[in-house]
Amino acid sequence: MQPDTASSAALPDLVDSHCHLDFPDFDGELDAILARARAAGVTRIVSICTRPRSIAKVRVIAEAHEGVFWAYGLHPMSVTEEAPETLDHLLEVARHPKLVAIGETGLDYHYTPDSAPAQQAQLRLHIEAAQETGLPLVIHARDADADMEAILQEGYRRKPYACVMHCFSSGPRLAEAALEMGFYLSMSGIAAFPKSQDLRKIFAGAPLDRILVETDSPYLAPPPFRGKRNEPAYVAHTAKAGAQVFGLSEAQFRAATTANFDRLFRKAARAAQAA
Template identity: 65%
Template sequence: MTDTPHIVDSHCHLDFPDFADELPDVVQRALDAGVSRMVTICTRLKNEPQVRAIAETYAPVFYAAGTHPMSAAEEPMATVDQLIALSQHPKFVGIGETGLDYHYTAESAQIQKDSLRVHITAARETGLPLIVHARAADDDMARILSEEHRKGAFSCVMHCFSSSAELGRAALDLGFYLSMSGITTFPKSGDLRDIFASAPVDRILVETDAPYLAPLPHRGKRNEPAFSAHTARRAAETFGMDYADFAAQTTANFDRLFRKAAL
């Protein structure tokens, strides 16, 4: 429908096997749901050519690339020059995802920290936003982001934010953005919704993290970009906003942060 408010899925993984042989339909369903743009994320740099090809094939799809923290110990350490070279592509719009995950991969904490700092340097030098994954590493994450920001400003989104109010505040104080995923639609996520509700709405993005974390009413199923509309509708309620106004606000936020993907 032409009157469907436009939103953006700021973080998905369209190269994952979950979408094999179905990408044209997945992208079309997203457009039908009002999802006018999608950022597909490469989590291992060796897969960057495949992710780039998806962005080149579908006009509404942009991409970012980095080394996911859970893969940091298994992959060659990214270099700043490597990331800068990738950033020259017209549809490459962000650095990452990178970050820290001590829930599953605490044993590689030092490698993750080193990798994160490489990605931060690349974000600073390219002017592209850093895309951060943070799990069970709040103190180190806040410290590193603050230390690095003092060395020189960079922009950043805390993707699929589900950490503490303290880390959320630390990120916001640095001028960063928080992204709402399907987790925020779950009945037991009231505390998380409260964290978002206390944040400035001009610093909020929406995402799926597809194929993971499908929002209600699709919880437990494969997620896809079209479902970001469900997350956005619930998020509008969190902020006490009309859906069309929330959609317009988060789209403007996306355009401000992901300038290369702005309309």
């Protein structure tokens, strides 16, 4: 099954705010994948680099494709596999014209609880980079809500910064804390899963102007592709589910989340206006 490009053509543009185009799942197919995304109305994509060894590959993909941007951070699950990031290096990478965010960074106590102290140190460093650059921070949070809330608030009290809680699937308290700081919650395919009623309730209680959509592809494909490789075109299915959560038409929800993206990812918005 492919995206319904006939119906997508009549709808407002859509953004996949978080995916991983450099992952081997897409090797040799990138042109076709991007073509399907465009056919589904996805005109901009942010490809996330999660470790320094991948910077060159992600950067080249962004440079080669109109509408593709990138972000960089050391993923919390990789902090023991890579040299610790430094503020100077993060600031250097951030100077690239298509680098639009810091991260993903964060805390993952589900798969890598033993490295919690290193994850926390790196999270604080990435927060500082976001504060220094003015770029939004992209947060990964899994089974670490209390520490995540405390560290994000600690940094925000020191100096406010912009942030998106990527692939949000945490509890209502972390959602409330993030929204109080003006952060964004990003809706992935998880929000469209049949058993995600509690998560949809959290999204429904959030302001519409703080919602983004993403695929996190190649992971977390929404229905009807669940269990298969995800790709940027499928963000249209998550947006359809999001429209239902907010009681909106697909067109209204697409327009709202794209406007939210432009407000948060200002560097990407400026690049699109200049193109």
